Amino acid sequence: MGSRAIERHTGIGERGPHAPQYDRSVELDLASIRQRLEDEQRRLRDEIEADVEEAPEPMTYGSQAASATQVFDQNRALALRERAARELAQVDAALARLDAGTYGLCRACGKPIDPERLDALPWAEFDLECQRLQRR
Numbered sequence: 001m002g003s004r005a006i007e008r009h010t011g012i013g014e015r016g017p018h019a020p021q022y023d024r025s026v027e028l029d030l031a032s033i034r035q036r037l038e039d040e041q042r043r044l045r046d047e048i049e050a051d052v053e054e055a056p057e058p059m060t061y062g063s064q065a066a067s068a069t070q071v072f073d074q075n076r077a078l079a080l081r082e083r084a085a086r087e088l089a090q091v092d093a094a095l096a097r098l099d100a101g102t103y104g105l106c107r108a109c110g111k112p113i114d115p116e117r118l119d120a121l122p123w124a125e126f127d128l129e130c131q132r133l134q135r136r
Contacts, residue, residue, distance in 0.1 A: 028104055028115060036122050037095050044088040048081060087123075094123035106130050 097103040104113050108130035117124050126134060 028118065030098065030103070033103070033118070033122055034095070034098055037091055037098070040122070041088065041091045041095065044084050044091065047084045048088065090123040090125070093125065097125070108133070 094103065097105075104115075104118060105111070106113055106127040107125045109127065111127055113124055113127045117128065124131075
């Protein structure tokens with residue numbers, strides 16, 4: 001996008017009388033956001049790789065309680081790995097939006113996402129209103 005550390009983000013691609021209205025003075029520190037996303041991307045990849053390296057132990061055929069605990073632990077590890085993979089996909093998509101110049105715009109309505117929301121959840125792809133509609 002440019003070499004400046006802070007770039008003005010005013011909703012790329014929004015033209016004409018029907019473009020969403022928003023505060024053009026709001027600036028997003030895209031370099032800082034990219035760094036946060038890349039750090040999170042690295043952390044999630046490390047988490048997934050660590051889980052893969054820790055292959056599940058072979059099933060023991062001892063007591064039912066021991067077997068149940070082992071199955072529970074394996075299911076928990078699988079669920080955590082799947083969560084990390086979903087989050088990694090969201091982070092990768094946010095980095096792609098940064099590269100495309102559409103970061104910070106709601107994927108559903110095209111309006112700018114509140115900077116406070118992006119600060120809390122840098123990979124957010126919808127504004128709050130559209131996020132509520134997505135969950136229905």
